[in-house]
Amino acid sequence: MxxxxxxxxxxxxxxxxxxxxxxxxxxxxxxxxxxxxxxxxxxxxxxxxxxxxxxxxxxxxxxxxxxxxxxxxxxxxxxxxxxxxxxxxxxxxxxxxxxxxxxxxxxxxxxxxxxxxxxxxxxxxxxxxxxxxxxxxxxxxxxxxTNYIYEQVKDINFHEERKAFNISSLDNRTPILEKIAKILEKKNYPYEFMVVNRRQFNFYTRKIKTKIKYLNRMVSREQVLDKIKRSNLMVDIQRPEQTGLTFRVFEALGLNKKLITTNKDIINYDFYNPNNILIIDPENIEIPDKFLHTKYEMVPDHILSNYHVKTWVKKILELN
The missing domain is CATH 3.40.50 (Rossmann fold)
Structure with missing residues (x-):
């Protein structure tokens, strides 16, 4: 073919x-x-x-x-x-x-x-x-x-830090990310959040003082992937007009990371596990200590394989 x-x-x-x-x-x-x-x-x-x-x-x-x-x-x-x-x-x-x-x-x-x-x-x-x-x-x-898992790590002993990670563009999600950052700071939980604004001028006024890094250039896929691998928790903020699962979700799945997300529809997927995935309300964000400090529970391979990029290609091209 x-x-x-x-x-x-x-x-x-x-x-x-x-x-x-x-x-x-x-x-x-x-x-x-x-x-x-x-x-x-x-x-x-x-x-x-x-x-x-x-x-x-x-x-x-x-x-x-x-x-x-x-x-x-x-x-x-x-x-x-x-x-x-x-x-x-x-x-x-x-x-x-x-x-x-x-x-x-x-x-x-x-x-x-x-x-x-x-x-x-x-x-x-x-x-x-x-x-x-x-x-x-x-x-x-x-x-x-859905989108797909493009990289998978099966080694649960892979070196990772106790740290939350997010990279996103500067838009209406940024104030929500600032709120999450402030909560993690109060809980003494490290994070690395990066907000990218590729426009020449930046008129955004920060709502909350945090340690978020504001960049005016993209970060390479290799750099992002390395940062994800070395974190144990990812943050995913859904655009208000969308219900689809972002690539953040599938990076977390493939790389065995816990996930904080605003996407309520994630509860309807077979890989959903409340121990691994915390759904938050952007208007009333709560992040329990128990979620932050319990270990990730591995998702069975027979479930993960349904979301692998090779399976995605087979579905798109209708291959047997």
Missing amino acids: KVALISLDYYGYDKYIISAMKELDIEAIHIDIYANRYRYPNLWVRLKNLINKSFFNYNIKTSHLDKLIKDTLSNYSKLDKIVIIHAEWLSPETLNFCQFKSNEMIAYHYDGIQRMPSIINTFKYFDKIYSYDKEDAKKYNLNFI
């Missing part, structure tokens, strides 16, 4: 899909939009593109992306399947070309449609559409599938 994955692999999750496909003897092609993104050579080109977008409906970034995908796919005969993660990045012309080059078009979204409603305009190009959000799946008649 020959499959192309087209995605904006900004956070580095999608490369694990390619690795899983190759383990399953699939000829996998990854067109990584982020790694091959257009970069302005100078300020003049940036300004020129702004004028072209505003008055002539032309975007040099979109043109670059269209050419990248067409040139790459043109090197192959018709593919069995093309999987596109977040197709709203692609023009109708490019999606039409992908249809021409593939026997089956598959879409996957690991973000809520409320955050990017333009994605609805791409539905007509796909044979199957998957979403990680149960409510979106019901509302738009999509196929539901």
Whole structure:
């Protein structure tokens, strides 16, 4: 089977899909939009593109992306399947070309449609559409599938510190993270929380004084993974408009970490264990000492295997 994955692999999750496909003897092609993104050579080109977008409906970034995908796919005969993660990045012309080059078009979204409603305009190009959000799946008649465990550690003696970890973008979740940080400080429980703001200017005023680190650059996937492995507790704050389980949940599962989360729907999953997962109310946060100081209880392998990236690939591609 020959499959192309087209995605904006900004956070580095999608490369694990390619690795899983190759383990399953699939000829996998990854067109990584982020790694091959257009970069302005100078300020003049940036300004020129702004004028072209505003008055002539032309975007040099979109043109670059269209050419990248067409040139790459043109090197192959018709593919069995093309999987596109977040197709709203692609023009109708490019999606039409992908249809021409593939026997089956598959879409996957690991973000809520409320955050990017333009994605609805791409539905007509796909044979199957998957979403990680149960409510979106019901509302738009999509196929539901969770995110996946991309790395698993079975060594329970792996060196880890008594420390909570979170990394997230600067948004409406940040005040909640500050509250959690303050509670952990009062309980003398160490934490490493990182809030990333990639905008040039930061007008955010901290609500509570904490030891949270505020950064203006991304942290690499390798660095994040190392920090997760060396912590024993993770914090996951759900966006208010989403019900899907974030990758934080599956990192905690795969790496045997306790989890504090605001996602109430997690109680409906077969891996849920109140000893390992604490659900908190953002308006009234309570973190019991018992939860912080009891050991992690291992989740059975037969449950974890259902969420592994290789199982995810089998479901998406409908492999037996």
